[in-house]
Amino acid sequence: MRNELIESQIFEKVNYTLTPLEKGEYENCLFLSCDFSNSDFSSFFKLNLKKTGFKNFSLKEVDFAESNLTSAVFDNCDLFDAKFDNTILEKADFRTAVNYALDLEKNTMKGARFSKEGIIGLLSKYKLDVQ
DSSP states (O other), rough: OOEEEEEOOOSSSTTTTOOOOOOOOEEEEEESSOOOOTOOOOOOOOBOOOOOOSOBBBOOOOOOOOOOTOOOOTTBBTTTHHHOOSSOOTTTTTTTSSOOOTTTTSSTTTOOOOOOOGGGHGEEEEEGOOO
């Protein structure tokens, strides 16, 4: 069974904790002031997410592999165990994001922005003891 394609729609102030988001592919859609608490999204694998803004999201275990996140903003987002592999992260903003682990050798990251505290997320693969 193929998922429905939903294009260029605006969803505003929808509480998806009461009514789950309909399964499908959402292209060029805008979600404004929606509540996705406890929602489970299948994957962002290979999606074009240029200039996407994620604000106050828990993006734990999300798969961003092979996606284009150029100029994306992760504002106050928890990226615990999120997968970034062969992901375009040029000019992406991670300054207020937490719990990310990014491999500089497997992702394109020119111009990406980080806080000083967040730099540890770029070194986690090396298993260093940074204090």
